[in-house]
Amino acid sequence: MTGTGPAGQRRRPQKSHTRRDPADLKPGLAARQAAARLLSAVTESQASLDGLLDPSGGNPAFTGLGDQDRLLVRAILLSALRHLRVIDAFIDRLVDNPLPDGARALRQVLRVAAAQILYLDVPDRAAVDLAVSQADGDPRNRRFAGLVNALLRRMTREKDQLLPEISSVTPDFPDWFEDRLTQYYAGDAKAILAILSEPPAIDLTVKSDAAGWAERLGGLVLPTGSVRIGRPEGPVSGLPGYDEGAWWVQDAAASLPVQMFSKLEGLEIVDLCAAPGGKTAQLALSGARVTACDQSANRLERLRGNLERLGLDVTTQLTRAQDLIAPDGFDGVLLDAPCSSTGTVRRHPDIPYTKSPDDITRLARVQRDLLDHSAGLVRRGGELVFSNCSLDPEEGEAMVAGFLADHPAWRIRPISPDRWPGLEAAVTSTGAIRTHPAMLGHEDPRLAGLDGFYAVVLTRT
Numbered sequence: 001m002t003g004t005g006p007a008g009q010r011r012r013p014q015k016s017h018t019r020r021d022p023a024d025l026k027p028g029l030a031a032r033q034a035a036a037r038l039l040s041a042v043t044e045s046q047a048s049l050d051g052l053l054d055p056s057g058g059n060p061a062f063t064g065l066g067d068q069d070r071l072l073v074r075a076i077l078l079s080a081l082r083h084l085r086v087i088d089a090f091i092d093r094l095v096d097n098p099l100p101d102g103a104r105a106l107r108q109v110l111r112v113a114a115a116q117i118l119y120l121d122v123p124d125r126a127a128v129d130l131a132v133s134q135a136d137g138d139p140r141n142r143r144f145a146g147l148v149n150a151l152l153r154r155m156t157r158e159k160d161q162l163l164p165e166i167s168s169v170t171p172d173f174p175d176w177f178e179d180r181l182t183q184y185y186a187g188d189a190k191a192i193l194a195i196l197s198e199p200p201a202i203d204l205t206v207k208s209d210a211a212g213w214a215e216r217l218g219g220l221v222l223p224t225g226s227v228r229i230g231r232p233e234g235p236v237s238g239l240p241g242y243d244e245g246a247w248w249v250q251d252a253a254a255s256l257p258v259q260m261f262s263k264l265e266g267l268e269i270v271d272l273c274a275a276p277g278g279k280t281a282q283l284a285l286s287g288a289r290v291t292a293c294d295q296s297a298n299r300l301e302r303l304r305g306n307l308e309r310l311g312l313d314v315t316t317q318l319t320r321a322q323d324l325i326a327p328d329g330f331d332g333v334l335l336d337a338p339c340s341s342t343g344t345v346r347r348h349p350d351i352p353y354t355k356s357p358d359d360i361t362r363l364a365r366v367q368r369d370l371l372d373h374s375a376g377l378v379r380r381g382g383e384l385v386f387s388n389c390s391l392d393p394e395e396g397e398a399m400v401a402g403f404l405a406d407h408p409a410w411r412i413r414p415i416s417p418d419r420w421p422g423l424e425a426a427v428t429s430t431g432a433i434r435t436h437p438a439m440l441g442h443e444d445p446r447l448a449g450l451d452g453f454y455a456v457v458l459t460r461t
């Protein structure tokens with residue numbers, strides 16, 4: 001409020017020197033600041049997006065936001081990471097001189113704004129204005145506020161013309177990631193890379209009556225028996241069947257490993273890396289007596305919550321798989337091993353930025369150690385299913401070939417190529433399963449694709 005001074009002149013409003021939350025100053029600014037900070041954590045410190053966005057233990061810049069802002073930050077980050085190289089190429093096209101190397105904070109501000117302008121349904125003007133305010137409010141970027149304004153305004157004007165052109169010649173993902181996929185998937189690599197920058201469809205594993213649930217939810221039944229519901233607008237917890245535990249979210253590819261056991265009903269099965277419990281639920285639903293182990297107490301707690309909602313009963317054990325001792329063994333062992341998760345880049349587009357070829361080699365060694373230990377837990381005549389959601393053969397085909405070479409008593413029990421009609425291409429020449437995101441094509445991109453998975457059944461002769 002303005003007032004009058006002693007001489008009767010109008011007094012200018014006093015600037016408050018109290019530190020205020022930027023969100024108080026301009027709606028939406030705190031969300032953009034959080035997005036830039038988290039993008040920097042992913043791309044510069046290799047922090048995992050899942051960890052940063054965890055509602056309980058995540059980054060305070062995110063957890064301190066309201067629900068709407070959190071949704072926006074998540075959407076900005078997913079879009080930015082799915083198209084980071086295209087966004088950078090667009091920014092670089094619009095600057096007269098390359099951005100200084102030290103201007104990393106500035107680049108994050110521009111990336112966050114560009115993700116909104118190029119890929120999200122946010123009014124251009126709001127994206128530009130907030131980016132300018134964001135630059136202006138940060139001493140590192142203040143001198144660039146004019147540049148931010150000019151560059152982003154130009155982006156809004158020229159996006160229709162330039163985006164298709166830049167996208168057609170710029171890869172979406174880092175070279176190491178694209179090179180490996182091209183090396184291993186040859187003819188399919190282009191299609192895989194194209195679909196990896198699309199958000200995935202949501203698949204449900206239903207307890208029963210897949211056709212009925214598909215009709216009720218407007219989805220379709222897949223060769224795996226899963227129900228695909230596309231990309232629903234709101235949270236899945238609002239859909240029919242969630243509260244009564246009639247289904248759970250599980251990519252169709254992730255449902256295959258459990259289906260590969262030849263028998264489950266009445267058998268004693270250990271699920272060694274079980275949380276959050278998608279495969280544990282399948283095992284329990286098939287009538288197995290399940291022990292679900294995980295090394296993470298938090299994740300095991302999540303598994304218990306998920307199984308409780310589904311009304312399924314399992315024994316849980318907090319342990320590292322390699323520390324589990326079971327002198328009597330199990331009829332079946334599921335080792336859904338920790339991996340680089342490159343098969344899930346559609347929902348985790350941070351992976352190409354947070355993982356490296358060295359990580360893949362390291363994780364393949366971890367998997368091999370876990371597989372060696374798992375083999376000792378299988379009763380004679382029992383089955384060991386190994387799986388993971390990596391697209392990289394070093395963590396799949398090659399690792400298992402090494403195991404078989406060192407354990408001559410073990411064999412692959414081959415899966416028949418017609419086990420899932422419509423998914424014949426997923427069965428390899430050795431009888432293992434190799435899925436990739438360009439499988440299960442559909443004319444509607446919202447209904448297409450599959451996570452990358454490798455899975456194999458091993459038995460002792």
Ligand SMILES: C[S@@+](CC[C@H](N)C(=O)[O-])C[C@H]1O[C@@H](n2cnc3c(N)ncnc32)[C@H](O)[C@@H]1O
Binds near residue numbers: 272299321336337
């Ligand atoms: C790929 S996730 C498993 C997904 C799960 N099977 C499902 O279908 O929902 C890998 C899990 O392995 C756990 N994990 C990683 N290393 C482990 C180890 N050495 N022993 C036991 N659990 C481990 C992680 O905590 C994580 O929950």
